[in-house]
Amino acid sequence: QVQLVESGGGLVQAGGSLRLSCAGSRRTFGSSTMGWFRQAPGKERESVAAIKWIGGSTSYADSVKGRFTISRDNAKNTVYLQMNSLKPEDTAVYYCAADQTPGRLSSRTEEYSYWGQGTQVTVSS
16 A cells, blocks of 8 residues: 655745655555646646656646646655745645556546645745
8 A cells, every 4th residue: 555645835925935745655666657736625636747756757737837846756755846936826735646557647636546645735925
């Protein structure tokens, strides 16, 4: 069983930065890809970014390109999301997730098998 634990959320003013971390219980691992998603009140969960463990290929939602950076530390089984120039519309619960199917860099929630509990990010104007 894979367990994912997010941390690093909080309250920040617009224009500020936060770094989220997602630690896996073991090399996730058979998973090939890790993703960050977010869900704002009353909205559907949406993809923010994804990264492959091997090779480090990444993808980003258009709304965060140039502001957010996803990275991974294979030795620590940890994935990060560096969020800069935060906007009030970035306010949401952020989740990390693991996709066990090799060869894809998916933004679809249904293709991720394991999920963390989420961490709240609130950006004030």
